[in-house]
Amino acid sequence: MDEHTEWLRQIDAESDGELTLVEQAALARHLAGCTHCSGARASHLELRVALAQSAGAPQARLAPRPVIRARTVARWAVFALLAGVVAGWGLHAGWGGPGGGALEDVRAVIVVR
């Protein structure tokens, strides 16, 4: 593992707020003298900004983690239910079944006038 790989891991941890002050100081000293790692840090931060903007929180201090919203879950559940009903209806129409409605509705009747 080369030296830059370890510093890139430190950059990642810094973005997540996981470095101690000593580690942050060491990283700052390295970045002051390493154009490769400082460029990588800038790219890393830009990527996090883009993620925060897409999540609707451009002012966030940290990159938001993906959150499953209740509304989204409900939307998917309704969609799956409707798809099931439509598919079931199609299969029933195509492959038959026991027949719908009351039996007497389709049986003959005799009315004397």
Added chain:
Amino acid sequence: MRSSSFASLAVPATLLLGVAAIQAPQHRLTYRVEVLRATGAGRQSLAAGEVSGSVETGLRLSLRSDSTEVEALFAVFSETDTATLTAEFFSRRRVGRSRRGLPLWEQDGYTRIVQVAWGDTARVYPLGPPRRGAQDSIWVDLTVLRRPAGGEVRPAETLSLGTGPFEVALEAVVRPRRGVVVLTLVRGGAVSAPRRYDLIPDGAAKRVQLPVPGRLPRVLDVALSRPETPRSARDRTLALEADAVCLRVAEPDSLAPTGTVCGRLNNVARRLPLSGGDTLIATFAWPGAR
């Protein structure tokens, strides 16, 4: 004492009733049928016809389309001023397709009984009662009439067909009281002259002699019987075996029949192999017109 005096009165009363029944005027029963369809555009007659015959005559009516088949056997039980109309229905409806693409059918059998006065028109909705507000419906107007026969009780059918989505058929259903059997015996290259016998179904056996030219005649006991009840529910419901009979053939004084041949009264010759290399050819027919 009391019971013997009752018995002495009951016997002549029974005889009188029997004589009255024999002397009662024969009636001819007529089913007048019209199959109608109502649509938003108006009313259309799909078929009209008539089936008539003796009072035991039934009416077999069928309506068929690509997805529905309704068949019914109507019968009338006469009373003084009214009649009981019974209808045995057998219906099939296509309800879809199987996974192999073959049509799936739902079949049903049931009975309807109504009381009608002679000359009344009964309206039969073969596909079920029309739904409220539905513009399209189909029904059968069935009028039951009873008139003096004047000696003519042979069944008759008439049917005129219109155009429509249903194939309509009417048929008179009569169980024969008697049947004509024409028997011929084949022995080698010789054939006996046809012999005609008038037999009663389920009656006593009759001994017949079939002379073959130049040979000894063959003596057989023959009896007419009704065929066994069909195993198929449809055939049973619609009495499709009504005009079929079976001829049981036995050697003289033998308990077990040598053979049985069954068929409809339709003048088709049927062969029955006998012992000794003989073949009996039997033809069933309706008795002559009265």
